[in-house]
Amino acid sequence: CTSIVAEDKTGKLYHARNLDFGLFLGWDVKNSSWTITEELRPLTVSLDFQRNNKTVFKSSNFAGYVGMVSGMKPGIFSLTMNERFSIDGGYIGIFQWILGKRDGMWMGFLTRAVLENSTSYEDAKDQLTKTKLLAPAYFILGGNRTGQGCVITRSRLSTLDIWNINTNGGPWYVLETNYDHWEDPFVLDDRRTPARRCMDRITPENISLPTIFDVLTTKPVLNKLTVSTTLISVTDSRIETYLLGCPDPCNPW
């Protein structure tokens, strides 16, 4: 996955993500594609969760999955989740859950609860930072005013790092793939460097959802695992999800 939160020169925030999934889950030799990735694409939907006929939050999701991986509370905050691999992974959390130790939360259920119940960027950040999890994750959070954008790097039990935009001389955007931002990405899976190179060319003067879309659809940020691209503007209460493929020649991840 690749998630970006960026701030333009007026302080307006944009949030976007590529959802990549299906690595090593069946390779279709004939069509040169990952089987699960291809099968997730027709399950991708945009959801509008309503109560009393009013929108509570919106998300981009898979039919049949009740958790959230990308969503927005209109006018308040946006949230995406990127996978974080670790030896201290979710299987340990699942074993503990089965054995009765149930003080951690399932990742998708936490993001859903945050989108449904949190009332501000700070509240969402607090929930995503302090709640124990069953599996490690990256939470990418955007708000509705200047400086409200961050990447929260989570282990199962604690927050390892919070990387903020535009505060204390910080960057004008944060960009997360599937590696800790303070370490180099795996050499065979470096989508971060090309994505950053494209973002740096855009600058805060020209950043917008269309220019972020340009970044996310540039190979190898776009790759054979990419199911969809979601664009979010909290201020405009706008969330758009496009199904994408990566025609050959294209990186398998």
Place this chain on the structure above:
Amino acid sequence: AVLAKDPYAEECRNESYPPSGPRFKGNAPVYIINLDLPPSKRWDQLINDKKVQLKTLTDTMRGIMTAFFPSGKVVHILEKELTLLSATLPYPFREEIEGIAKASGIPLGEIVMFNVFYEIFTV
């Protein structure tokens, strides 16, 4: 060879929005999920429209596991355990997952697996 330039990388794209061309596979359809409905009923319309695609996916997941454990015993045990796991999931997720299983006709254990796949996969 590992450090060589990525042969498939390309220059940063320009003016690719709105999406079109061979990379664009369509728009995600929009559905309303009514939180005023009982959790077991919230997903009925969506699942009714997508149950064929959902069944294709869960069949593929089962097939991949069967490829690793050809006897089928592991898959059977996993599905049984995941069915039991559903009873421990918090409100309203347990009820929603059970509703999806019922609406799709797919075994509950397979829908649970789809919903906890992230936790299984993060190693």
